Amino acid sequence: MEVSVIIGIAGTVVVLALTLRAWMRSKEGSTRGGGPTSSFEMECNTCHRHLVIHPHQLVTLSGPEMALCVRVKPELRGRKMAEFVCPYCEASHAFLMDRRPPEWIGANLYSPQVKTSTCMECSKPLRKAPWPPMLYDGRLNEAPELHADLGLVCSRCQAVVCVACVKNATRNRTKDGSLVCPRCHRTPVNRVFHPEL
Numbered sequence: 001m002e003v004s005v006i007i008g009i010a011g012t013v014v015v016l017a018l019t020l021r022a023w024m025r026s027k028e029g030s031t032r033g034g035g036p037t038s039s040f041e042m043e044c045n046t047c048h049r050h051l052v053i054h055p056h057q058l059v060t061l062s063g064p065e066m067a068l069c070v071r072v073k074p075e076l077r078g079r080k081m082a083e084f085v086c087p088y089c090e091a092s093h094a095f096l097m098d099r100r101p102p103e104w105i106g107a108n109l110y111s112p113q114v115k116t117s118t119c120m121e122c123s124k125p126l127r128k129a130p131w132p133p134m135l136y137d138g139r140l141n142e143a144p145e146l147h148a149d150l151g152l153v154c155s156r157c158q159a160v161v162c163v164a165c166v167k168n169a170t171r172n173r174t175k176d177g178s179l180v181c182p183r184c185h186r187t188p189v190n191r192v193f194h195p196e197l
Contacts, residue, residue, distance in 0.1 A: 032072040040101035046108075047089035058082040059097065060101065069094055069109045072157055076105065107184055109157060117195050119151070119162040121182045126151035126162055126193060133194040140190055143179070151193030154181035160193045 006039035039054045061069065061081045070077050080097040094109050095102035119128050127149045136143040138151075148164040161182055166189050179189040 032090045038061060042093075042104060044091055044093070044107075046091035047086060049086070050165070051084075051086065051087045053084050057084055058097070059084075060068060060097075061094070069105070072109050072136065078165075081105070101121075105158065105188075109184070117151070119149075119165055120159045121161045121165040124149060124162060124164075126160070126195075129192045129194060131192075132191075135192075137191040140179070140192070143192070144180065151195075152189045153191040153193050154186070154189045156186045157181060157184040159183035161189070 002165060006166055016144055019042055039052055041050065041052050043049070044051055052130055059082055065083075066076075066081055069081060076096070082095050082097050082102065084095065085091070086093065086193045091107045092109075093107050094105050096105055117128075118124060119126060127147055131143070140146065146163045148162065148167075150163045151160050152163060159181055165182045166179045168183065170178075170180040174187060178187040180187050183191050
């Protein structure tokens with residue numbers, strides 16, 4: 001009688017230990033699998049709405065999308081990236097997935113950044129600058145006149161945009177007078193676009 005009780009208790013302990021071990025392995029696998037295990041919050045830098053991002057909403061970037069991100073930010077080479085599309089304005093936010101929580105690296109980074117003589121924001125044709133390349137780069141406030149259709153280049157995402165779109169995106173948002181990019185919503189936009197370069 002005592003032997004059967006001892007065997008029964010030992011069997012129960014073994015089953016519980018195996019069940020606990022399997023449960024711990026499954027938890028370990030889910031946290032090691034590359035995706036975050038809990039939601040995180042941020043503000044969309046395009047529409048300024050509050051976002052709560054759940055792990056299942058992050059979509060791994062394809063090879064070509066990652067290559068476009070690396071073209072804009074070479075330091076991202078070899079890093080795992082994913083995106084979250086803002087449900088309000090459809091801005092595509094890119095994240096590094098080797099951090100907890102995932103680290104935001106930019107918005108609309110992998111949109112094709114082909115430099116043409118049209119604004120990447122409003123698609124209007126851009127006016128050619130009447131001065132030589134790099135003459136006023138970094139000091140646009142000294143330029144004779146910044147026409148609304150003059151092309152500027154964002155120092156962060158390299159987007160080519162017109163002065164009108166840049167001024168619209170800036171709208172007194174910076175205390176130092178620096179211009180905000182309408183594509184990635186960062187500063188400064190401080191170079192003049194010259195199509196020949």
